[in-house]
Amino acid sequence: MEKIYTVSVFTENSIGMLNRITIIFTRRHLNIDSITASESEVKDVFRYTIVLRTSKEQVDKVIGQIEKLVDVLKAFVHEESEIVHQEIALYKIKTDNLTNGSVEKVIRENYARILTVDPMFMVIEKTGHVEETQLLFEKLKPFGILEFARSGRVAVTKPMKELSTYLKEIEKSN
Amino acid sequence: MPIYDALYDYTDSINHVLVRHEQGAIHAAQGYARVSDKTGVVFATSGPGATNLITGLADALIDSTPLVCITGQVASHLLGTDAFQETDIIGISAPITKWNYQITKAHEIPSVIAKAFFIASSGRPGPVLIDITKDAQFESMQFYYEKCTKIRSYYPNPELNKDSVEEAAKLINQAKKPFLLIGQGIMLSNAEKELKEFVEKSGIPVASTLLGLGAFPKNHPLYVGYLGMHGDYAPNIKTNECDVLIAIGMRFDDRVTGDVSRYAKQAKVIHIEIDASELHKIIKADVPIHADAKEALKLLTASINKNQHDLWLEEFKSAKKTEVDTLKQSAEILHSEELKMNEVIELLSEITHGEAIVVTDVGQHQMMAARYYQFNKSKSNITSGGLGTMGFALPAAIGAKFGAPKNTVIAIIGDGGFQMTVQELGTILQSKIDVKIVILNNRFLGMVRQWQQLFFEKRYSFTEMISPDFVALAKAYSIEAAKIENRANLKDALLKMLNHEGSYLLEVMVAKEENVFPMVPTGASVSEIRLK
Numbered sequence: 001m002e003k004i005y006t007v008s009v010f011t012e013n014s015i016g017m018l019n020r021i022t023i024i025f026t027r028r029h030l031n032i033d034s035i036t037a038s039e040s041e042v043k044d045v046f047r048y049t050i051v052l053r054t055s056k057e058q059v060d061k062v063i064g065q066i067e068k069l070v071d072v073l074k075a076f077v078h079e080e081s082e083i084v085h086q087e088i089a090l091y092k093i094k095t096d097n098l099t100n101g102s103v104e105k106v107i108r109e110n111y112a113r114i115l116t117v118d119p120m121f122m123v124i125e126k127t128g129h130v131e132e133t134q135l136l137f138e139k140l141k142p143f144g145i146l147e148f149a150r151s152g153r154v155a156v157t158k159p160m161k162e163l164s165t166y167l168k169e170i171e172k173s174n
Numbered sequence: 175m176p177i178y179d180a181l182y183d184y185t186d187s188i189n190h191v192l193v194r195h196e197q198g199a200i201h202a203a204q205g206y207a208r209v210s211d212k213t214g215v216v217f218a219t220s221g222p223g224a225t226n227l228i229t230g231l232a233d234a235l236i237d238s239t240p241l242v243c244i245t246g247q248v249a250s251h252l253l254g255t256d257a258f259q260e261t262d263i264i265g266i267s268a269p270i271t272k273w274n275y276q277i278t279k280a281h282e283i284p285s286v287i288a289k290a291f292f293i294a295s296s297g298r299p300g301p302v303l304i305d306i307t308k309d310a311q312f313e314s315m316q317f318y319y320e321k322c323t324k325i326r327s328y329y330p331n332p333e334l335n336k337d338s339v340e341e342a343a344k345l346i347n348q349a350k351k352p353f354l355l356i357g358q359g360i361m362l363s364n365a366e367k368e369l370k371e372f373v374e375k376s377g378i379p380v381a382s383t384l385l386g387l388g389a390f391p392k393n394h395p396l397y398v399g400y401l402g403m404h405g406d407y408a409p410n411i412k413t414n415e416c417d418v419l420i421a422i423g424m425r426f427d428d429r430v431t432g433d434v435s436r437y438a439k440q441a442k443v444i445h446i447e448i449d450a451s452e453l454h455k456i457i458k459a460d461v462p463i464h465a466d467a468k469e470a471l472k473l474l475t476a477s478i479n480k481n482q483h484d485l486w487l488e489e490f491k492s493a494k495k496t497e498v499d500t501l502k503q504s505a506e507i508l509h510s511e512e513l514k515m516n517e518v519i520e521l522l523s524e525i526t527h528g529e530a531i532v533v534t535d536v537g538q539h540q541m542m543a544a545r546y547y548q549f550n551k552s553k554s555n556i557t558s559g560g561l562g563t564m565g566f567a568l569p570a571a572i573g574a575k576f577g578a579p580k581n582t583v584i585a586i587i588g589d590g591g592f593q594m595t596v597q598e599l600g601t602i603l604q605s606k607i608d609v610k611i612v613i614l615n616n617r618f619l620g621m622v623r624q625w626q627q628l629f630f631e632k633r634y635s636f637t638e639m640i641s642p643d644f645v646a647l648a649k650a651y652s653i654e655a656a657k658i659e660n661r662a663n664l665k666d667a668l669l670k671m672l673n674h675e676g677s678y679l680l681e682v683m684v685a686k687e688e689n690v691f692p693m694v695p696t697g698a699s700v701s702e703i704r705l706k
Contacts, residue, residue, distance in 0.1 A: 019265065027269065060454075061455055064451030064453075064455070070325065071328075073326070073327045
């Protein structure tokens with residue numbers, strides 16, 4: 001059965017890691033829905049968060065092959081209930097819209113905020129799950145959206161084990 | 175250029191072999207690594223030199239062969255500019271190397287090379303590629319070398335889970351029909367002795383994958399055959415009758431399993447494997463043991479009871495008799511004066527007492543060699559298994575001879591595969607190495623023709639081959655050569671080849687339309703193996 005899975009990969013900070021990780025999905029003909037990367041809480045350890053829809057069996061095999069990469073420290077797979085996740089969306093609309101009171105109402109009701117106001121355009125920011133940022137998109141659509149961008153998912157896990165604990169375990173077993 | 179200029183000063187300490195094509199270089203390095211337990215090293219220039227390594231990298235990755243390939247690259251300021259002979263070899267080789275790295279500063283060279291050798295040879299071995307930009311090659315630096323023994327993110331020596339071993343021992347002790355499958359992992363972990371002790375204590379029949387041949391002597395009473403598509407009848411059908419299936423250092427390749435959904439469903443599976451990603455990849459293991467084969471076998475042998483499985487072994491023997499009788503009958507029906515591939519291999523095996531290093535290419539002759547050569551020595555069967563690379567044998571045999579100079583090295587090659595890397599005869603000429611080459615010439619791309627006959631109504635679409643005069647070709651490279659067509663001349667010809675000092679090419683004309691049987695057709699279960 002196919003489900004949404006969030007894969008977290010912790011790697012050394014080396015050139016080409018993104019490519020090395022994504023080709024493992026490509027090879028199995030799996031499409032990645034979103035991917036984000038940033039430094040983790042441990043200096044020089046990078047965290048990739050990859051979201052995809054597939055079967056448990058497939059994602060487990062992918063994890064195995066990702067962990068086999070020399071520069072990968074650890075990879076995890078989580079179901080939706082095991083993580084807290086968030087995305088960010090930016091909406092650019094014409095500043096003229098501000099004179100119309102209903103934009104303000106939409107922003108308030110959706111807990112969004114205005115990042116910047118230029119004489120020509122303004123940028124609204126909303127963080128949330130994809131359904132929430134999509135809902136705001138639908139609501140702003142009648143005002144004319146000049147530009148829209150949504151980030152990939154960032155996620156932290158609910159279990160309390162810290163990455164540094166894993167790193168210590170790894171170093172011990174080495 | 176700077177690397178080769180430096181090599182000029184080290185001709186006494188580094189044995190550089192000049193090949194004719196980079197693919198030849200990498201297959202030779204594979205042959206060297208496979209027989210010697212050392213890491214093979216290859217140099218190639220940037221651009222086409224680097225891309226010519228691709229087939230060998232893929233081959234070495236799937237067949238777990240330790241290699242360090244060093245490629246030249248354009249100067250770092252030219253990277254990404256489509257400079258002359260620039261290619262993104264790091265990007266291209268990423269999926270087919272165990273690790274790769276681009277060096278742009280000379281000071282990185284010692285530590286990266288140290289890391290490369292450590293990664294290539296540890297854990298499940300594999301190929302590593304190091305790309306060095308031209309400016310880094312020209313740069314001077316203070317040399318400091320430290321051996322690499324540890325990388326934070328890389329765990330080649332898994333900790334053996336003793337509870338799993340106990341669990342496995344319990345299953346083995348209770349088993350009535352246990353069956354052991356071995357792969358190349360036994361040889362990669364140098365666990366031949368531990369394997370023998372385990373087998374002799376447990377009394378479990380042993381079958382081998384293609385790459386595992388030789389890890390356990392074929393003449394041992396507990397050896398029951400070769401697995402897979404063109405393997406033996408007994409081990410294939412018994413896979414679906416055993417109660418405990420133990421797999422060590424093998425990865426359940428589809429050529430071994432046939433239809434996975436009908437593979438050993440009745441058995442409890444114990445899988446000992448150093449590469450964690452192979453566990454449960456194809457066959458779900460009841461007891462997965464992520465470990466080095468040698469270490470796991472030692473502990474497992476200590477935990478099992480001494481046992482014998484005479485009745486179970488009898489079943490293998492009687493199945494073997496069925497196979498031998500049926501193949502004999504088929505041969506009688508087809509009786510012809512033409513030489514058969516198996517006769518050539520059987521005689522060669524007899525004359526060399528199963529002790530030569532046999533390097534094969536890919537196709538019918540490869541399966542015949544796997545079936546009929548009595549591999550009794552570890553690391554004596556060198557072939558391209560996972561990737562099935564035609565053109566592998568000739569260069570790999572050259573490398574094997576460099577890796578095991580005291581051994582007789584015999585390359586057995588088909589007329590098709592031979593012509594894919596035939597230029598390496600030039601390497602033999604120049605390096606004056608002693609490699610025996612047997613071409614089994616059936617004037618067809620035989621394995622494809624066999625499939626066309628069996629599954630495509632004999633529509634022999636582009637498989638018939640017209641080949642050059644191989645004897646004249648060998649002689650052009652100053653290699654002694656002969657051609658035979660008759661059974662009567664076979665023994666003398668083989669002896670003459672083996673007794674000849676230096677390289678020798680023997681072309682044997684064999685039956686045009688011989689098939690390799692038994693056979694598990696694609697999509698069939700191992701128990702549906704065909705004997706004719």
